[in-house]
Amino acid sequence: MSPADTRLRLVDSLHLQTEPDGTGRVVDDRTFTAARVNASARILLEALREPRTREDLRTILAQAASCPPQEAEEPVARLVEELLSYGWIE
Numbered sequence: 001m002s003p004a005d006t007r008l009r010l011v012d013s014l015h016l017q018t019e020p021d022g023t024g025r026v027v028d029d030r031t032f033t034a035a036r037v038n039a040s041a042r043i044l045l046e047a048l049r050e051p052r053t054r055e056d057l058r059t060i061l062a063q064a065a066s067c068p069p070q071e072a073e074e075p076v077a078r079l080v081e082e083l084l085s086y087g088w089i090e
Helices: 039-047 056-067 069-085
Strands: 016-017 024-028 032-036
Touching: 016 039, 024 039, 032 039, 039 056, 039 069, 056 069
Parallel strands: none
Antiparallel strands: 016 024, 024 032
């Protein structure tokens, strides 16, 4: 399976809370790491509650931002790499 076909999802220890302004707060119960994320990242984190491919995430972000999927490719790639480095998705 290629990396593009790999299904990613949030780890069970990660909790996401939506803030009134559309951003979010993330807390990892394993490491007690917390972060505030922008609205785009929050949308993708919510989507990752279910297994998703990178293409799924590009489509979700493109729809939310009303842009072509090609424009969502780089932001999704950066976020996925960051989430993987934190151990927040598997």
